Amino acid sequence: MTTTPSTPANQPPAHGALARPPQQAPGLIQGLRSLVATPLNALLTVLALAIAWFLLRPAIEFLFIDAVWSGHDRAACLAGEAGGETGACWPYIARRLGYFIYGQYPEAQRWRPNAAMALCALNIGWALWPRAPFRGAALFSFVLPFPVIAWILLYGPGFSGLVAVPSNLWGGVLVTLVISIVGIVVSLPLGVLLALGRRSQMPVVCAASTVFIEVMRGVPLLAVLFMANRMLPLFLPPGVLPDPLVRVMVGVSLFAAAGMAEVIRGGLQALPKGQYEAAAALGLGYWQMMFTVILPQALTLVIPGIVNTFISLFKDTTLVTVVGIFDLLTTIDVSSRDPAWATPVTASTGYAFAAIFYFICCYAMSRYSAAMERRLAAAGSRS
């Protein structure tokens, strides 16, 4: 889609306007006018506004207008003698924010998760910011040195001189992020290998990859988690059992890798055969061909699918609650039963907070991928 070159000078201007591609975003006024252009449109607009009003008004009342903003226990969030209910109980969130973020991580040691999260944010920023220097190094550091540093910081193994904080004390946002970041970091490379394996000419590699992918895709994540936490202990001799959080991370990562492999295989199949043949004709070996010609194009094609897998992985971490791991949603759920805060609105307030948190994270991921696609599309059309 390109503009017609060299419009003849004698053509009427109206025609020139028509020849341009249709405007992508109509002006605000124009957009508003189309809402009431015909009686039917006007009716639909009114109807939609009414529905939005009925749905949004209670939410706004609950979250802001009727909400309680200060207090130090449940008494503040009770409606009192008059009956009825108050809105959201924000002091409950404020008081328990530390618990929601770190779980039972000892208060004196909370600088460690803070440092790990800051490092993580820096590293992600470096890897994702298009104009940053040495982005390849950033990606490498995110896959190898960063997880090791983060593990030493968070866990504090003997040689580090830090106080050991066993993983049963981790909780809240910390656990949600640890599980999803590990899942994301492991599932992408592993998914690439599995996808290549499934398309491999070698029968054993192909069969092994196919079986792994199909088995992992064929069972629900819940079943994988139960296997990791309830069946594994029965089969292993006592004393060699890995940490429960590690078991869950392995389960989640393998599950995500299987999904990722299928997404990437889609990208590999979408590439025209000519690309493979051209790379082979240039004398490139298998790995050179994959890493310099095929994968860069295939991965670009399936960015929406990859990000979609990340987003669903991030949200699926809430399932770890069934095996007794305290992720953000579990800490919120458990807190609503604390007699110090139990009121009719405590649980709803907690869930509203969780919804806001998950929405912000997932929306950020989705916006980044959209920006990435636009950039790559622009780069593609330039070449």
Place this chain on the structure above:
Amino acid sequence: MKRAPVLMAMTCGVIAAAANGAPASAGVLDQVKQRGELICGSNPGLAGFGVPDDKGKWTGFDVDYCRAISAAIFGDPDKVKYVPLTAKDRFTALQTGEIDVLVRNTTWTMTGDTAVGASFTSINFYDQQAFMVRARLGVKSALELNGAEICVQRGTTNELNLADFFRAHKMDYKPVAFGSAAETVRAYDAHRCDVFTSDSSALYAERLRMTNPAENIVLPERISREPFAAAVRKGDGQWFDVVRWVGFGLVAAEEAGITKANVEEKRASDNPELRRMLGVDGKLGSGIGLPNEWLVNIVRAVGNYGEIYERNLGENSRLKIPRGQNNLWNKGGLMYAPPIR
């Protein structure tokens, strides 16, 4: 079907191996001492029994039991690692040795003792199914509930007990059943039924989540028995005794009037019974592998049974569950400890 026996055999083989292997040669008590930490299977969140406070520290009635065991062994109530378990996971965790003791509002039943490899030590709380109604209905007894609409959680023993109770008393009722506890409370609070039935500890806990807690009362009838007890893995007599006598010790301390405040004073007493209990005379503690001041350490750390009860469930808590059957035997309850001698 064909694979099931193989799987069973494998599973059982591993459990047998676990029982015959290292753990048998060193009893659980020795393992706990060596590890320097008690691993306690706990509830992930039940008001009054085990919930994390604002700082994330576990508090509650069952939690204090774990702390008491830790105090008896180490003289320090905080050497406990809590493993929150769902109802389904709890016995597996006990069997596989993931936890040393299960204190998780677990009802003592015959199958609990015979089929799941657990041994229940002593009852720490007598729960029973009861009814809650709005005070202004003026109902004073469950026998006046003929024809009532009753909110109950679907698929629970509560639903079955409810049916039995009404059939036994030849009364009619209309069940309004919901899938989750939260929905059931919500429905009762929204006046979709007149009565709400569940275990009494749950009724008092859920009452806090109602719009007007004070408006709702619990009727006196109790239609089932749910004795909660601490459980250990089968086959280790010494560890069983330790956990059981920590429970008895708490009750005995209350009966003897030993409290957190006066435990030092009672130690100096001339009363032979107190001197025996508090390890001044005799060597009762070392008989089960504990220090002789085991009971002093417990009471100093968490108080006696009554103090634990009042702090977490009773008048000093927000739940305000009357002692009832959980009172001492000589005060109209069922709590009774064999003599410490």
